[in-house]
Amino acid sequence: MISRYVKAALCSAVLLSCPVQAADYVIDTKGGHASIDFRFKHLGISWITGEFKTFEGTFTYDASNLAGASVSVKIDPASIDTNLAERDKHLRGDKRLNVAKYPESRFTSTRVVPGPDGQFSIEGNLTLHGTTRPVVILAKTVGEGDDPWGSYRAGFEGTATINSEDFGFKLPPSNLVEMYLYLEGIRQ
């Protein structure tokens, strides 16, 4: 029995026109049904919230085989939006994300581990600020089913906490950023 992973690897390795698998999804950024939100502490007093507005990605998912799931997302870090243009300019600048030098960010899962109560951990590598570090996303399925327009959709939510210093930039006082992911995909 050949696993989904091996099949996918073979398909991409030989670059043949493999038939699209029933459980391959494209994240619906076009329809605005996905968001990558975050928050980090302001002075330890309150939170600054924001999002990355531009990203794209795909995932593989089958409810009966969670361990075979995978996800890959490409993010434009210059699309950061914290609802204050001057702060966004600063966050894109060379003291923080330095988007001129590191114009692309990416998350690629390496392993999905099913957990209790329908939750699962998505282990993977996040590239941010030109630095790649392992990150674990705690996720769960929100729902899946036919949409009214002839497609099949599945949606997930997830959280992850990253330390900006691991990626080579400071975000005082704590350097901790909580990520909140809401990803809905359309089955291909």
Place this chain on the structure above:
Amino acid sequence: MMLNSDSSYGLIAIVLHWLMAVAIIGLFVLGLWMVDLDYYHPWYVSAPDIHRGIGVLVFLMLLLRLLMRILNPPPGPVPGIKAWERRTSVLVHWLMYGLMLVVPVAGYLITTADGRSVDVFGWFQVPATLTGIQHQEDVAGELHYLLAITLVALASLHTLAALKHHFLNRDATLRRMLGFSRSRAE
């Protein structure tokens, strides 16, 4: 006294010239200093507030100055100025006017990129107009920086030329902008 004559500057032109000279040099130094401040520096919030406020006031002074220039033209060149010097000075003056116009506009487009207005010391606010252009605050920021450097470079050339007229040519070019209407030793 208040207005320019054929050979001398009036008080309005002199005050506007020196007030703007001091303010623009101050804005340049303040601007370079404030963008490198640590987030926890006591001036992190107030320095940009002051920069924005003075910037708007200098822009308004410029509009007044251009209006005055039309209504009450400046005196002609002092005697003995060569044609190329005259041409160059006219070119540099108008380049500086142009830059004094666009540098604050670029700065305004940074602050107002998301629709916020520019606050001038709590006296009044300049509302946003152009907003939401792709990466507006970044492009405007780059322009604000590069054009400000160009303006200060031209102002340095302008200063050197004034000093040259004063110390080498020993003519009235600088003195009449300081308010001494009569030329010396003639």
